[in-house]
Every structure is written in structure tokens, then in C-alpha cells.
Amino acid sequence: MGFFLETFLGGLMTGLLYALIGLGFVLIFKASGVFNFAQGAMVLVAALAMARFSGWATEALGSMVLGNVLAFLMSVAFMIAVAIVIERLVLRHLVNQELTTLLMATLGITYVLDGLGQMVFGSSVYTIDVGMPKEPLFLFEGVFEGGMLINPDDLIAAGVAATLVATLALLFQYTKVGRALRAVADDHQAAQSVGIPLGRIWVVVWAVAGIVALVAGIVWGSKLGVQFSLSTVALRALPVVILGGLTSVPGAIIGGLIIGVGEKVSEVYLGPFVGGGIEVWFAYVLALVFLLFRPEGLFGEKHIDRV
Amino acid sequence: MQNRIAQGIRGLAVAGTMAFALTAPSIAAAQAEQFIPLLVYRTGSFAPLGIPWANGKLDYLKMVNERDGGVNGVKLSYEECETAYNTDRGVECYERLKAKNGGGSLFDTQSTGITYAVMDKAPLDKVPVMTMGYGRSDSADGSVFPWSFPMLGTYWTASDIIVQDIAKKMGGADKLKGKKLALVYHDSPYGKEPIPALQALAQKYGFELMALPVVAPGVEQKATWLQIRKERPEYVILWAAGIMTPTAIREAQATGFPRDKMYGIWWAGSESDVKDIGAAAKGYNAIAIQGSADRGKAHDDILKHVYDKxxxxxxxxxxxxxxxxxxxxxxxxLTVEAIRTAQEKYGKGKPVTPEQVRWGLENLDITQARLDELGFGNLMRPVKTSCADHMGSSWARIITWNGQKYETTSDWYEADMSVVNPLVKAGAEKYAKEKGLTPRDCSKE
Known part of the structure; x- marks a missing residue:
């Protein structure tokens, strides 16, 4: 029982980390109706920026805390600059184009960000040290043999994810910008006709997605180290948003929790019977099963066509 | 009209002569050099490992040109081709460079995937493929794989040596009986390669092997390490590469598994795998190809002849x-010595063809005296290849991360060939049968 609880809890924590990345997908989709393939590359670039800025700033200021704060601010500015460049060079020219065209453009952005990120910041492994505790805690040692394992860094990451979700949910529901974002997602032309500045909205949403990518990059980067493979973490977040619904911020969290637990429990309890290594494709199977019953995802907006 | 034609022919002749005069020196120059193609991955998931590896290769060639003026006066020329560790790009690099500048001397693909993709082409193109410490383990049998050279050790010899060191730490091979060892492996041909050898060793020594695959690239391993926490194996053998290695060490820390009970294959035993983890990776062991964690005169020569300039x-x-x-x-x-050996047979002071380099690779005899002369005396043990043995040597040592750097913590080990050879023979025979090959009779060569 203790081991099952450990696996279950481990899955929940991992799911929240996936949700952090999934949020970026949701943000862009909500504001433009486009699935942003570049989210993984944005996580990589943001983490690379943070790792390198943090190294330089800590050395210059002689304090890790000050160095990290300065590096975070610099990285936020960098991701806003990336958003502006993407809007100016790519999105602005694709207003009112087919969504497929925009989708392909995000694929192109992925390759450019992957390549440029490594060219500017380097291809080595870099560290983000924000002081996250790494040693495990063992609870209920009197109840279960060996206790129940908890990782404090996972708990902190879960807190960060919850805070981000709450902030973004408020942004979308109760602010003018949030309403404008939703209007743009519904129809570019209609939004423009009522005076919503499409370009500015896209910059805002890509910048917010960039900041979310930065937070995800810091959390994942401090766990894994920062290098190219970080961009592949986004692939693990895909079933999360499929399941949770591409238009729902809380859906990313719930989807993350379900996928996280599904992955870990399947790998530990089903894996040994089929040779192991099933967690990645099992997550997709789980998402597809949900889609059979709810094609828009658990919390996605229902699409109704009037005939 | 006839005058015009005659004029045209004269013009063409002049142009042809001029073109020949202009290009002849470059052809001569190209012919006077020995071309070595360099497949590298300086970008992508495995770049942290690929960059220093590629630099080491490049620096040695530069040093030979600077210090010795090449091989018997033949300068070494080279060209890098970026594969990003992708098989398709690796094959493209191979195709582009195999015939360049008189032919690529040999290909060190730096990837098991690329090796598998080109090893059937190489015999047709007559280009040798050297895979030091990687590639197909049964290709050590030169009678079936005349163009493949898994020099200095394969994943099967590495498996045996790791188990030898574990047995030594446990107080003898008999102590392995009834114990559990876990293999955490990259779920790819690379990661699966040691399984037959470890299964044979499990049978021989009576330990239980628990094989746990990790889906590439290995960024999420929580389920794997929770299983390790539950099953509590004595040791974990880590067949990882790239980000999978530091992630595994971090997960070991997160689940409380002792790092000094972990053994990585040599591709999971570079500084880039552990230096950012620092003290938390203290005690982590890895097998080194020969004595690659030590320092020798060859390093000083590189600093003096390359870096000082x-x-x-x-x-x-x-x-x-x-x-x-x-x-x-x-x-x-090894590449340079293969070229030198080939020159001794086919003519000193002139470039040799890839086919002749293959002969050089198959007839290497690098003695301890020669290693000392080359500055590798304490880094390596003698290497001697033959028609039947394309590996040449299986010596290795264990290195351990002390929190700041790797230290060599074992004496020299040689693989137990009574375990490895039957696997090599069976694998090579199967390959020959599948491909309809007739193995060479090495006793006649």
C-alpha cells in the first residue's frame, strides 16, 4: 500500500510538472486557435537564457539570490523580446490566413528557436540552481516499511504550478486583456472590427506563454540540468492538453494529474508484464480513450455548428 | 567556317591546358594528404558528450601534423560533418565524404545507429568503419565483419568488466549468487546491446538481472527509480547517454539510492554527466575505455603543439x-597508427587508400614501448588486432566521481572472453547466415 501511494503521489507531482508546460500550449491556443508546436523550444530557450544569465549575474554580483533575481528579470525581458520578434517577423504576416498555415509557422519557429538558442547560449549542459532541496523526505516510517517517499522539490514545483494556474485563470476571466484574448481566438476579423489590436494581443499572449515557459524551464532545468533534450519534455505534455482540453487552464492541471498518475501506475504495475517502457505511449492511449467520449477534452469548449 | 572551328579547337585546347595547370597543383596537394572524415555531433541532445569527443579527435590530428609533420611526411587533412546524432544525417555525411579527396580513410560514426546503417554499405564502398567502444558487439569477429572494427572493447566486454568490479566489491564472484542487479537502459538498440551479455553473466554467477527500460531521451525516470526503491537491487548498471545519465543520478538521489552502488557505461561516464550535480554524484562509478581518465604525455604534447599555438x-x-x-x-x-601500419606495407611517405587502411587496422600491433613513445603509456594497454580479432584489446578500468573530478579507482580488468566469445561467435554466425556471407578463413590469412 505504501508503495502504491508513493507511485500515485509521484505521478501527481510529475503531472503538475507536465501541466506547467501544458499551460503554454493552452495560452497560445486560447488566443489564436493555433496549436503552438514551438512551446518545447520556448521552454529550452527560456531555460538556457536563465541558466546563462544566472551564471553571469551570480559571478558579477557575488550572490546567488541576487544573481537569480536579476537573471529572472533579464530572462523575462528576453522572452518578451522573443515574442515581439515572432509577432513582427511571422505572425503579423499571417493574419486571417488558414489555421494550418499558422500551425506550420509554429513548426518553423521551433526549428529556429532550437538552432538559435544553441548557437547563442551553447550546447553544453548548464545548471539552474535556485536552491530547490534535492534530498528526499520519508514520511510515515512507522506505518510503511521504509516510509513514504516525498520529494520537496516536487512539492515546491506543485505550489508554483498552482499559483500560475490561479493567476492565469484570473487573467482570462476578469481582465480586459483576457476578454480580448478570447475574442481574438474566436475570430481574427471580428476581433479587429471591434477595435482589438491583434498584433498587440499576440505579443501579449506569446510573452505570457514565454514567461510560463520560463517558469517551466526553471523548474525542469533545476531538476534535469539545461540542455537540448529539455525541448522534448513538451512531447510529454501533449497528452495532458489533449485530455484536459486545449482551451482550459484548469484542464491542463487536471489533465496533468490524470496523465501523471496514469503514466507512473501503468509503468510500475503493467510495465513488467510487457517488457516495460510503456509510460509514454500509455499516456497517449489514455488521452485517446478520453477523446472517444469527450472529443473536446475534459474541460474544452464544446464546438457547436448550426446547420 | 573551318578557320572558326580550328580557332575554337585551339581555344578549347588552351583553356584545357590552363585549367589543368591551375588544378594540377591542388590535385597533387590533395593526393599528398591523407583525408580523414570526421562525423561529429556538436548540436542536439548528445552535444555535451559529442563536443569534447570531437575536439579530442581534431586536436590529435592537429598535433600529429604540427609535431610530426603528418605520418611519414604525409599531412593529415580532415573535414567535420555534423550529424546531430541523427542516423539519416550520419548516412548523408558518410555518402558525401566516403570518396572525397582520394577517399575517407575510415569512418568513426560516433553512433550505434549510424554504424548499423552504414555497415552493410562499407564493404561495397571498401571503406573501414571503426567503432571504438560502441556499435555492434559481434562485429569483433573479423572473419564475418572484415570492414568493421569495434576497437578496445564492446558493450559485452564492458558488461563483464562492470560485473567483475561489482563482484570484487562484494567480496568475490560467489557472493553474487542470489543477489539482484538492475540494468537501467536507454530503450534503443544501444541500450539493449548489453542484455545478452548480462543474461549470460547472470546465468554464470547466479544473480538475478532486473532490466528496466527508460524511454528516450530519458528526461522522466520517476517510475523506474520507484521500482528500484521497491526491489532494492544491490547495484544499478546504467546504460545511458545524454540527459538520461544526470537525470538517473538525480533520481537516485531523490529516491535515496546510493550513488556508489551505480555503474555507468563509458558513454555515461564523462564529466558533463556529473559535474553539474557535483557532490550529490559523489561515489558514482563508470567504466572507462582503457585508462581514459588518466593523464599522459600525449596530453602535454597537445597543449604544447596545438594550444600553445x-x-x-x-x-x-x-x-x-x-x-x-x-x-x-x-x-x-588508432586511426593514425592504422595509416602508419598501412604505409609500412604499401609504401612509406604516400597516402594510402581506405582499403589499405583496413589492412592497417587489421594488422595493428601497438606494443607498450610504442604506447610509451606515443605518450599513451599509462592511458592504454597494448593493442593487437588480427583477421579473427577486430577488437584488439578489452582492457578497462573503473573510474569514480569524487565530487569534483573522476579518479581511477580500480586496477586494470580484462574481459572474461569465455563469456564474451560464444556470444560473438553466435551473433556473427547468425549475421553471416542472414546475409548469405561466407566467413573468411582467418587461419589462411
Whole structure:
């Protein structure tokens, strides 16, 4: 029982980390109706920026805390600059184009960000040290043999994810910008006709997605180290948003929790019977099963066509 | 009209002569050099390992040109081709460079995937493929794989040596009986390669092997390490590469598994795998190809003849002497010695063809005296190849991360060939049967 609880809890924590990345997908989709393939590359670039800025700033200021704060601010500015460049060079020219065209453009952005990120910041492994505790805690040692394992860094990451979700949910529901974002997602032309500045909205949403990518990059980067493979973490977040619904911020969290637990429990309890290594494709199977019953995802907006 | 035609012919003749006069020196120059293609991955998921490795290869070639003026006066020329560790790009590099500048001397693909993709082409193109410490383990049998050279050790010899060191730590091979060892492996042909050898060893020594695959690239391993926490194996053997290695060490920390009970394969035993983890990786062991964590005169020569002249490939001279950089140097040393051996048979002081380099690789005899002369005396043990043995040597040592750097913590081990050879023979026979090959009779060569 203790081991099952450990696996279950481990899955929940991992799911929240996936949700952090999934949020970026949701943000862009909500504001433009486009699935942003570049989210993984944005996580990589943001983490690379943070790792390198943090190294330089800590050395210059002689304090890790000050160095990290300065590096975070610099990285936020960098991701806003990336958003502006993407809007100016790519999105602005694709207003009112087919969504497929925009989708392909995000694929192109992925390759450019992957390549440029490594060219500017380097291809080595870099560290983000924000002081996250790494040693495990063992609870209920009197109840279960060996206790129940908890990782404090996972708990902190879960807190960060919850805070981000709450902030973004408020942004979308109760602010003018949030309403404008939703209007743009519904129809570019209609939004423009009522005076919503499409370009500015896209910059805002890509910048917010960039900041979310930065937070995800810091959390994942401090766990894994920062290098190219970080961009592949986004692939693990895909079933999360499929399941949770591409238009729902809380859906990313719930989807993350379900996928996280599904992955870990399947790998530990089903894996040994089929040779192991099933967690990645099992997550997709789980998402597809949900889609059979709810094609828009658990919390996605229902699409109704009037005939 | 006739005059015009005659004029045209004269013009063409003049142009042809001029073109020949202009290109002849470059052809001569190209012919006077020995071309070595360099497949590298300086970008992508495995770049942290690929960069120092590529730099080590490049630095050794530069050093031979600077210090010795090439091989018996033949300068070494080279060209890098970026594969990003992708098989399709690797094959493209191979196709592009195989016939360049008189032919690529040999290909060190730096990838098991690329090796598998080109090893059937190489015999047709008559180009040798050298895979030091990687590739197909049964290709050590030169009677079936005349063009493949898994020099200095394969994943099967590495498996045996790791188990030898574990047995030594446990107080003898008999102590392995009834114990549990876990293999955490990259779920790919690379990661699966040691399984037959470890299964044979499990049968021989009576331990239980628990094989746990990790889906590439290995960024999420929580389920794997929770299983390790539950099953509590004595030791974990880590067949990882790239980000999978530091992630595994971090997960070991997160689940409380002792790092000194972990053994990585040599591709999971570079500084880039552990230096950012620092003290938390203290005690982590890895097998080194020969003595690649040690320092020798060859390093000093590179610093003196390359870095002191601002010709170094790495950004910092501190990279010289790191495990991955030294591996690159070793590969190129073997390449250069194969070229030298070929020259001794086919004519000193002139470039040799890839086919002749193959002969050189198959007839290498690098004695201890020669290793001392080359500056590899304490880094390597003698290497002697033959028609039947394309590996040449299986010596290795265990290295351990002390929190700041790797230290060599074992004496020299040689693989137990009574375990490895039957696997090589069976694998090679199966391959020959599948491909309809008739193995060479090495007793006649």
C-alpha cells in the first residue's frame, strides 16, 4: 500500500510538472486557435537564457539570490523580446490566413528557436540552481516499511504550478486583456472590427506563454540540468492538453494529474508484464480513450455548428 | 567556317591546358594528404558528450601534423560533418565524404545507429568503419565483419568488466549468487546491446538481472527509480547517454539510492554527466575505455603543439585531459597508427587508400614501448588486432566521481572472453547466415 501511494503521489507531482508546460500550449491556443508546436523550444530557450544569465549575474554580483533575481528579470525581458520578434517577423504576416498555415509557422519557429538558442547560449549542459532541496523526505516510517517517499522539490514545483494556474485563470476571466484574448481566438476579423489590436494581443499572449515557459524551464532545468533534450519534455505534455482540453487552464492541471498518475501506475504495475517502457505511449492511449467520449477534452469548449 | 572551328579547337585546347595547370597543383596537394572524415555531433541532445569527443579527435590530428609533420611526411587533412546524432544525417555525411579527396580513410560514426546503417554499405564502398567502444558487439569477429572494427572493447566486454568490479566489491564472484542487479537502459538498440551479455553473466554467477527500460531521451525516470526503491537491487548498471545519465543520478538521489552502488557505461561516464550535480554524484562509478581518465604525455604534447599555438579546438585548454576528450585522442591515435601500419606495407611517405587502411587496422600491433613513445603509456594497454580479432584489446578500468573530478579507482580488468566469445561467435554466425556471407578463413590469412 505504501508503495502504491508513493507511485500515485509521484505521478501527481510529475503531472503538475507536465501541466506547467501544458499551460503554454493552452495560452497560445486560447488566443489564436493555433496549436503552438514551438512551446518545447520556448521552454529550452527560456531555460538556457536563465541558466546563462544566472551564471553571469551570480559571478558579477557575488550572490546567488541576487544573481537569480536579476537573471529572472533579464530572462523575462528576453522572452518578451522573443515574442515581439515572432509577432513582427511571422505572425503579423499571417493574419486571417488558414489555421494550418499558422500551425506550420509554429513548426518553423521551433526549428529556429532550437538552432538559435544553441548557437547563442551553447550546447553544453548548464545548471539552474535556485536552491530547490534535492534530498528526499520519508514520511510515515512507522506505518510503511521504509516510509513514504516525498520529494520537496516536487512539492515546491506543485505550489508554483498552482499559483500560475490561479493567476492565469484570473487573467482570462476578469481582465480586459483576457476578454480580448478570447475574442481574438474566436475570430481574427471580428476581433479587429471591434477595435482589438491583434498584433498587440499576440505579443501579449506569446510573452505570457514565454514567461510560463520560463517558469517551466526553471523548474525542469533545476531538476534535469539545461540542455537540448529539455525541448522534448513538451512531447510529454501533449497528452495532458489533449485530455484536459486545449482551451482550459484548469484542464491542463487536471489533465496533468490524470496523465501523471496514469503514466507512473501503468509503468510500475503493467510495465513488467510487457517488457516495460510503456509510460509514454500509455499516456497517449489514455488521452485517446478520453477523446472517444469527450472529443473536446475534459474541460474544452464544446464546438457547436448550426446547420 | 573551318578557320572558326580550328580557332575554337585551339581555344578549347588552351583553356584545357590552363585549367589543368591551375588544378594540377591542388590535385597533387590533395593526393599528398591523407583525408580523414570526421562525423561529429556538436548540436542536439548528445552535444555535451559529442563536443569534447570531437575536439579530442581534431586536436590529435592537429598535433600529429604540427609535431610530426603528418605520418611519414604525409599531412593529415580532415573535414567535420555534423550529424546531430541523427542516423539519416550520419548516412548523408558518410555518402558525401566516403570518396572525397582520394577517399575517407575510415569512418568513426560516433553512433550505434549510424554504424548499423552504414555497415552493410562499407564493404561495397571498401571503406573501414571503426567503432571504438560502441556499435555492434559481434562485429569483433573479423572473419564475418572484415570492414568493421569495434576497437578496445564492446558493450559485452564492458558488461563483464562492470560485473567483475561489482563482484570484487562484494567480496568475490560467489557472493553474487542470489543477489539482484538492475540494468537501467536507454530503450534503443544501444541500450539493449548489453542484455545478452548480462543474461549470460547472470546465468554464470547466479544473480538475478532486473532490466528496466527508460524511454528516450530519458528526461522522466520517476517510475523506474520507484521500482528500484521497491526491489532494492544491490547495484544499478546504467546504460545511458545524454540527459538520461544526470537525470538517473538525480533520481537516485531523490529516491535515496546510493550513488556508489551505480555503474555507468563509458558513454555515461564523462564529466558533463556529473559535474553539474557535483557532490550529490559523489561515489558514482563508470567504466572507462582503457585508462581514459588518466593523464599522459600525449596530453602535454597537445597543449604544447596545438594550444600553445592557439590552434586548440576546445574553448578552454582545461578540456584537454577530460574523459571524453581523451577518448577522442585515443580514436585518432588508432586511426593514425592504422595509416602508419598501412604505409609500412604499401609504401612509406604516400597516402594510402581506405582499403589499405583496413589492412592497417587489421594488422595493428601497438606494443607498450610504442604506447610509451606515443605518450599513451599509462592511458592504454597494448593493442593487437588480427583477421579473427577486430577488437584488439578489452582492457578497462573503473573510474569514480569524487565530487569534483573522476579518479581511477580500480586496477586494470580484462574481459572474461569465455563469456564474451560464444556470444560473438553466435551473433556473427547468425549475421553471416542472414546475409548469405561466407566467413573468411582467418587461419589462411
Amino acid at each position: 592557439d590552434q586548440g579546438s576546445a574553448n578552454s585548454r582545461d578540456e584537454v585531459g577530460t574523459v571524453a576528450h581523451t577518448r577522442g585522442m585515443m580514436i585518432q591515435m
